[in-house]
Amino acid sequence: MSPRNSVLEASLTRQRIVDRGLMLASVDGLEGLTIGRLATELGMSKAGVLGHFGTKEGLQLAVVDAAAELFAREVPQHARGVPPGLTHLHTLCEAWVSYLEREVLPGGCFFTAAAAEFDGRSGPVRDAIAGMDALWRRDLGIHIRRAITAGDLPADTDPDQLVYELVGIVLALNHSLQLHHDKQAPARARRAMQRLLRNR
Known part of the structure; x- marks a missing residue:
């Protein structure tokens, strides 16, 4: 896989995680958003999910940004x-x-x-x-x-x-x-x- 394709795939995977995280957090709250649940729902490993954000707080912040972008569009x-x-x-x-x-x-x-x-x-x-x-x-x-x-x-x-x-x-x-x-x-x-x- 070329470096360009690898970066694109990583970006798409990160977006999938954030999109699903936003749906879950809208119902269960940001604290209810767990790496384990996301990994299970997306068919990924916990390390694979965490690797895109570093920490749970990093994931939460990415979801807040995604919520703001959605609100701006809507x-x-x-x-x-x-x-x-x-x-x-x-x-x-x-x-x-x-x-x-x-x-x-x-x-x-x-x-x-x-x-x-x-x-x-x-x-x-x-x-x-x-x-x-x-x-x-x-x-x-x-x-x-x-x-x-x-x-x-x-x-x-x-x-x-x-x-x-x-x-x-x-x-x-x-x-x-x-x-x-x-x-x-x-x-x-x-x-x-x-x-x-x-x-x-």
Whole structure:
């Protein structure tokens, strides 16, 4: 096998491990993600799985990155090309609700579950999760400020408060879908978001 093919095969194997790890972690949590289970499910040795990441923490961090990439494809990228302002914000919110409604991951919102799992801890995994959350909130705030500048939202709108309330709606949506299997929850979330943005 040529070096180029060997590198490609290693990269594809690593991606398979991460993809499967993301599916498992979305249901069982990042701590429930074990090298042994991944090895069994993928027909690999434990050493073969671990060799791609070095440590379990390395695997967890790779899964967090993969979750962030998936979220970016499913939510922010759906608003690409949409003019800035309230229309862009509505498009983002709809994509956010749809992401959970369509059960893109079997365990619902990966970052909601991971934040609950790691919020009281310290270390690189907790920092990565907090960093991704902060980045998304910052982006939401940017779009809210653009809507204010465009005159779509009142000048006295508090962007941080609006971000807080939008995040709260999605947390409630994830909770209702995952814990109660409430099929009406996405519609409730949409109404709550529309009322929130309309009342500004």
